[in-house]
Amino acid sequence: MHDLVTIGDIKLDTFVVLPEAHLQCSFVEREKACFLCLEHGAKIPVEDFEPQIAGSAANVAVGIRRLGFRSAIYSVLGQDATATLARARLREERVDPRYVKVLKHERSSYSIVITYKGERTMLAAHRPHHYHLPKLAPFKWLYLSEMGEDYEELFRDLVALVKRRKAKLAFNPGVIQLQGGIRKLAPVIRATDVLFVNKEEGHQLLNHRSGELDLRHLVTRLWKLGPLVVVVTDGSRGSYAFDGGEVWHLGTFPTKVVEMTGAGDSFATGFIAARMYGKDLPKCLRWGAANAASVISVVGPQPGLLTKVKMSRALRAQRAITAKEL
Known part of the structure; x- marks a missing residue:
């Protein structure tokens, strides 16, 4: 029995931290864009220059395991060094790797993450x-995340x-899924217990330009698509x-931002773990915020993921920061 099985691409991220660079900023359609x-x-x-195993499915599987739950992951990799590193990393974190498939004559996905002043620029190669x-052992939750093309049959x-297992589904659509539009995603969203998107992704899902909807209208419009709970990060x-x-809002937990990769994944991990422990929405938001604050204080999406003990300490340290009704 697994408490949660994550589904999505595992990739190798190489993090490059720039001490110096030049930003050129301008306004495009009233939105500030920096190059x-x-x-x-x-x-x-x-x-700094550091390769790490990453990908939303891997990040959440590791994070959920650290918070006290049994996790597994389904992913497809090429027969290369990434597959070897990924399996070793999952075993190190006690994540069940039995559903990781390695295919001959194929290559794994890869990203270069350039970090400057805490913000990232990602060069990503998604391999088809x-x-x-696969036939899955009993599970309580599924977490569905980013993957390449040819995902429709799997969805x-x-x-x-x-529906058959009466399990719960958390969904965080990736770039390729969002590009496919709501028509392809509607059946999954209607079966979803918790939908995770950031503000820009939420607008894209509703076919609106970024910033057209205020946050109250954004979350309520997304909820009308069918998920039981909508979570939007901003x-x-x-x-x-x-x-x-009620629409609940929580500010961020204070931290020194080093690198932003994995902020959304770590937030989703904390939120889902709190949900699995039976917490209400305001407390789930706090668990997500605590995990995200820890992750962005270091380089990479997994080193800062909290254990249950560290989560308790972080929540106590920021007890004054609570969710408010919007």
Whole structure:
């Protein structure tokens, strides 16, 4: 029996921390856009260079395990060094790797994450794979996250499986899924217990330009798509949750931002863990905020993931920060 099985791509992220760079900012359609400028053809010194196993499914599987639950992951990898590193990493964190499939003559996904002043610029290569849902041992929750193209059959099978097993589903759509639009995602969203998106992704899902909807309208419109709970994160402005009752808002927990990769995954991990422990929405938001604050204080999406003991300490330290009705 697994408490949670995550589904999505595992990738190798190489983190490059720049001590110096140039930002060129302008306004595009009333939205501020900044461009990271490096001298073409130059040899650029870096502050740090570190490869880490990553991907939303891997991050959440590791995070949930640290918070006291049994986790497994389904992912498809190429027969390369990433597969070897991924399996070793999962075993190290006591995540069940039995559903990780390694395919000959294929390559794993890969990203270069350039960090400057705490913000990231990601160069990502998503490798195409054919996804086929394996026979899963009993589980309580599924966490469905980013993956490459050719995901539609898997999504249909997952919806049927969740209904048949009477399990709970958390969904955090990736870039490729969001590009597919609401028509492809609607059946999954209607079967979802907790939908996680950031503000920009929420607007994209509703086919609105970023910023067109205020947060109250955004979360309520997303909820009408069918999930039981909607969670929207908005960077330094905090997070929002709605289950058809009150819209709850929580600010961020104070921390020194080092690198932002994994902020959303760690928030989702904390929120889901609190939900699994039977906490209400305001407390779930606090668990998410505590986990995210820890993760962004170091480089990479997994080193800062909290254990249950460290989560308790973080929540006590920030007991004054509580969710408010919007």
